[in-house]
Amino acid sequence: MEILLRDQVGIEHRFTSTPKRIVSLVPSQTELLYELGLEANIVGITKFCVHPAHLKATKKIVGGTKKLHVERVASLEPDIIIANKEENTLEIVESLQRIAPVWVTDIATIEDNLKMISDFGQLFSVRTEARKWIDKIEFAHANFKKFMSGRPSHRVAYFIWKNPHMVAGGGTFINEMLKLNHFVNIYEERERYPEIIIQKMRIQGDPEIVLLSSEPYPFKDEDAFELGRFTHHAKTIFVDGEMFSWYGSRLVKAFDYFKVLQMRLGVA
Numbered sequence: 001m002e003i004l005l006r007d008q009v010g011i012e013h014r015f016t017s018t019p020k021r022i023v024s025l026v027p028s029q030t031e032l033l034y035e036l037g038l039e040a041n042i043v044g045i046t047k048f049c050v051h052p053a054h055l056k057a058t059k060k061i062v063g064g065t066k067k068l069h070v071e072r073v074a075s076l077e078p079d080i081i082i083a084n085k086e087e088n089t090l091e092i093v094e095s096l097q098r099i100a101p102v103w104v105t106d107i108a109t110i111e112d113n114l115k116m117i118s119d120f121g122q123l124f125s126v127r128t129e130a131r132k133w134i135d136k137i138e139f140a141h142a143n144f145k146k147f148m149s150g151r152p153s154h155r156v157a158y159f160i161w162k163n164p165h166m167v168a169g170g171g172t173f174i175n176e177m178l179k180l181n182h183f184v185n186i187y188e189e190r191e192r193y194p195e196i197i198i199q200k201m202r203i204q205g206d207p208e209i210v211l212l213s214s215e216p217y218p219f220k221d222e223d224a225f226e227l228g229r230f231t232h233h234a235k236t237i238f239v240d241g242e243m244f245s246w247y248g249s250r251l252v253k254a255f256d257y258f259k260v261l262q263m264r265l266g267v268a
Contacts, residue, residue, distance in 0.1 A: 005123060008106040008116065009085055015101070018125045019079035024049065025065055025092075026084045029105065029116075032248030033082070036120060036129045043076045051242075051250075068092050074099045080123075086172075109176050110141060113247040133249050140255040147259055148182055154265075156183040157196075157207040158244070159227065161217045164195040168244075177244045181258055183209070201230045209265065210234045213241035237265065 003015040023044035024030040030049040033042055044062045045055055060076055063069045065087045073081065078100045083093050085106040096102050103123070105116050114134050121130025158168040158178060168174035169190040178185050186205025187194060201207065210227050212219035224236040239261065243254040 003123070005119060007103045007119070008112065009104045011102075011104065013101050013103060015079075015123075019101075019123065021077060021079045022124075023062060023073055023076055023078040023081045023100075025062075025068070025082060026087050026105070027051070027065075028242075028246035028248040028250055029082050029084065030055065031246070031250060032117065032120065032133075033124075035133060035249040036117075036124065036126045038124055038126065041124070043078060044073060066092075068096075070095050070099070107173050107247045108171055109173070110137070110251070113137070113173075113251060117248070133252075137249075137251050140252050144180065144255040144258060148180070148262075151182055151262070153182040153184050154208045155186050155205055156209045156211055157186055157201065157205070158183075158211045158213065159217075159219065160193060160213050160215075160241070162219065162223060165198050166193050166195050169194050173247055174244045177254065177258075181262065183211075198227060198230045201227075202232065206232055207234050210236045211239050211244075212236065213239060213244065215241035215245070235265065237261075 004012065006012050020041055021043045022033060022038065022041050024033055024042060025046055027046065027049045030042065030045050031051045034052055042055070042059055044060045046063060046065050047061050048065055049055060060072065062072045066089060073096060081096050081100050081102045083102050083104050085104055093102050093104060107113050107116060114137065117130050117133050121127040156178060158174060160166050160168055167187045168185065169192055170188040171191050175185050175188060186207050187196065210231065212224060219238065228234060228236050240257060242250060243257040
């Protein structure tokens with residue numbers, strides 16, 4: 001039986017049997033593979049694949065998402081390598097294509113996320129589990145939209161890095177999550193993750209709320225104080241970066257987290 005599928009960057013893949021040995025280079029996708037019942041098939045992960053926690057003790061660590069040990073991946077003899085357009089560089093993907101097929105995802109919307117789950121269902125012959133997770137996400141999404149109905153919007157800036165200061169811009173999954181929360185991203189017109197000059201925040205949109213992500217940079221109280229100085233008394237909130245940037249099965253937990261966040265912000 002031949003499996004013919006196209007990944008999310010348009011690359012066509014042919015398999016004569018279901019891929020069994022998987023190397024995952026994306027933390028959120030590692031979590032999804034686990035939730036789809038594929039733990040036994042995962043042979044390699046990155047050092048950032050922290051959910052579920054026990055995988056770091058039972059699977060081979062092949063490096064990080066940007067710096068990889070290609071020879072370690074090769075030693076695992078994978079049938080497929082799961083990568084992501086944003087998380088992994090083109091150079092990494094091309095170097096790994098000599099080892100095994102590299103399936104590349106590209107996630108900027110909830111629809112992209114559901115397509116990825118459906119693709120994994122076909123690719124790894126776990127269609128029933130994939131359908132269950134799609135149903136869970138669609139139900140949680142609809143429920144959250146009802147929760148947010150009639151709630152006001154707020155201008156926000158979502159920071160991911162310091163020195164230089166970087167924010168989430170348009171075309172990102174984070175921006176999609178912000179919109180679901182009725183947060184108007186003042187940097188949405190800038191693509192991906194632009195560097196910004198914090199002294200110009202007022203003239204560039206003057207956010208009412210500054211969100212400081214828990215990852216990839218560990219912001220501290222002094223960072224919140226510094227950023228607050230360049231706004232008109234914006235509320236500065238530390239948020240769980242995984243809930244805004246991890247796709248896959250994590251989205252079900254994210255919707256519950258967002259409800260709590262809305263309560264914290266006093267806009268419930």
